[in-house]
Amino acid sequence: MADQTDGKVTQAETAPVPPSAGGAKAAAESKEAAGKINKSRRRIVWACIWGYLGVNFLMFLRFFFPRALYEPNTIFTIGFPSDFSLGIDQRFLMTNRVWVVKEPDRLFVIFARCTHLGCTPEWKPSENKFKCPCHGSGYDSEGVNFEGPAPRPMDRAFVQLDPTGKVVVDSSRLYVDDPRAGVNHFNDPGAFLNV
Numbered sequence: 001m002a003d004q005t006d007g008k009v010t011q012a013e014t015a016p017v018p019p020s021a022g023g024a025k026a027a028a029e030s031k032e033a034a035g036k037i038n039k040s041r042r043r044i045v046w047a048c049i050w051g052y053l054g055v056n057f058l059m060f061l062r063f064f065f066p067r068a069l070y071e072p073n074t075i076f077t078i079g080f081p082s083d084f085s086l087g088i089d090q091r092f093l094m095t096n097r098v099w100v101v102k103e104p105d106r107l108f109v110i111f112a113r114c115t116h117l118g119c120t121p122e123w124k125p126s127e128n129k130f131k132c133p134c135h136g137s138g139y140d141s142e143g144v145n146f147e148g149p150a151p152r153p154m155d156r157a158f159v160q161l162d163p164t165g166k167v168v169v170d171s172s173r174l175y176v177d178d179p180r181a182g183v184n185h186f187n188d189p190g191a192f193l194n195v
């Protein structure tokens, strides 16, 4: 049998130590834990891959749909002149962005767009004026500017009666009053209806 002499390693020290029962169990447990961790890692990696592919597939599908804005028809019927009482009617503000204004002798339609930078003003019945929330422009009940940075009155939309007597509005045809340019189309045919 080898002995430890002169600082040399003996045979007993270099011989493999047979695993004890406790050591084998610990090794098996650590192997099992490592297996679970690997499984979780694989799941995460696959989830990332499928997520990436899924997003790309959705982006691919998006190409088949037109990038168009669906806006309401600019030509629409608002009813008979007698359906409106004197003053400002807001029924078509949300759907068509216009106010219908009825006066004792005429009816016209204001396009609800501030002539400063294009915000939609609000009608303030208590103050009898339109007020733009963006930079404070004010317009009287006919849409004519009198305060704030707006350079001119709000535009008016084309109006005409159809064969049944209903009012048809075309908000793509606007009548402008611009004192700076010396033009005023508010009294042109189509800018209002006699009632």
Ligand code: FES
Residues within 6 Å of the ligand: 114, 115, 116, 117, 118, 119, 132, 133, 134, 135, 136, 137, 148, 149, 150
């Ligand atoms: S957009 Fe209306 S005041 Fe500026």
